[in-house]
Amino acid sequence: MEVKKILFINTETVPYVPENKLSAMGKLVPEKIQSNGYEIRTFMPKWGCINERRGMLHEVIRLSGMNIIIDDTDHPLIIKVASIPVSRLQVYFIDNDDYFTRKGIEHDENGETFSDNGERAIFFARGVLETVKKLRWTPDVIHCQGWMSSIVPLFVKEAYRDEPCFRDCKIVSSLYKSDMTGIIGENFKNCLTFGDITKDTLSSYNDNFDLKELEKLAIDYSDGIIESDSDIMPELKVYAQEKNKPYLSYPGEDFIESYKAFYNTL
Template sequence: MAKKVLFINQEITPYVPETEMSIMGRDLPQKAQECGLEIRTFMPKWGNINERRGQLHEVIRLSGMNLIIDDTDHPLIIKVASIPQSRIQVYFIDNDDYFTKRQMTADETGKEYADNGERAIFFARGVLETVKKLRWTPDIIHCQGWMSSVVPFYIKTAYHDEPSFANTKIITALFSEQMKGDLGSKFKEIIAFREAKKSLMAGYNDKFDFKELGKLALDYSDGVIEASPDIHKDLLAYATQKHLPVLQYPGEDFMRAYADFYKEISPNVGE
């Protein structure tokens, strides 16, 4: 039986411009599928995505849930599309306030959004709730980009009793691309959800910047991939201090190294 890998991406080309991360967001799921793995792929429905050109359409049976963040209801909308020239289907997490009417990390002037922390929380919970609705149980969750950094924390706390994720292993991929600012003073409070208690955030700096967010992801991950040759060295050192398995940057011909790493982290993957 094909083993299952859930890819939670910040960026995927051709829906957003080509970057190191968006190219990997497209290529890795395709190569994993070609290796015989069963995959699902998610990303935010950023406001700069052309829905007509990308042929996105809403999946009514998956939409309609409200997620409460900072005491406010935020409707969850799920859209789907297939990447041209491949058989990869992408699920998009959408919401009018957080994604539809806005760009990616920053606005047109380059100013990062003050509620990026809320957006990351909404994205993480939106993905995990949708995977539950799909009745799909991933063996591995592979997180790429800061927008996915809340996922490991939630999997190991708020969702640890969910049958969909009971045996799931988490891999965080580190890239050179990063936020410039921070997620605001309220982030450590509004991230609290079920067993993801506010008290678990006590050891992190109140200024929750890219480095703190990376530490949060690594603290709840089972393995780390150096996905770029020039990643944040402090985060790599942090992963080493925690004795996490680390896959060093394997170069452009990466799939064999990734597949072997998947098996190391979750030995039954790919059998």
């Protein structure tokens, strides 16, 4: 079956956050795929550094309002939307006052990694999937870009596998270089339990989850892996290739035809 609908779940997207490799691709990949006739949806966190007035974000009341429980605590889900000028690429934002009001994305002004980054990623992943359910939109492929989307493959394969909109979709994870250090939460495994996901599901992973362990989780539950950066962690590259899953080596700057072909191989 030819791929027609793609859900992009991004950690960063320009122009809403400063430009780097990850945020540039967060905009460029969906734009190019959309311009090639695909139907897409794009999500990212509503980071505290985003200027809502300048970006013309507005809340989508019909999609907001539910609570997501993480470690026995309710966190209200707020959905906002905006369109990137010229390309008219629509972006949905996952927001919550507990997780996304601080100015830093992954660390504070002193360079210290936020201790609840794991919880933030869990909230983001579940927020995206719950919103897609509300949209009643069924993607053929889910393409995850960046550490905040690394939990999505696990959730889709284990916690949401019986949901009609996710039952038959394939998941692609892109690997990027990242400077994030430190663990992402001392209670991360417990917070991650949801639906059919138990501590036994996570027994093969280190208790102290860091970025490398998070990316391994994404690789294990994805249907295909894309090397989207020329300088990814060598250990992760080897780990992904040893899984014998469809793997696209870094295609360079002119990636669009390679990506389209890769989607269809799944």
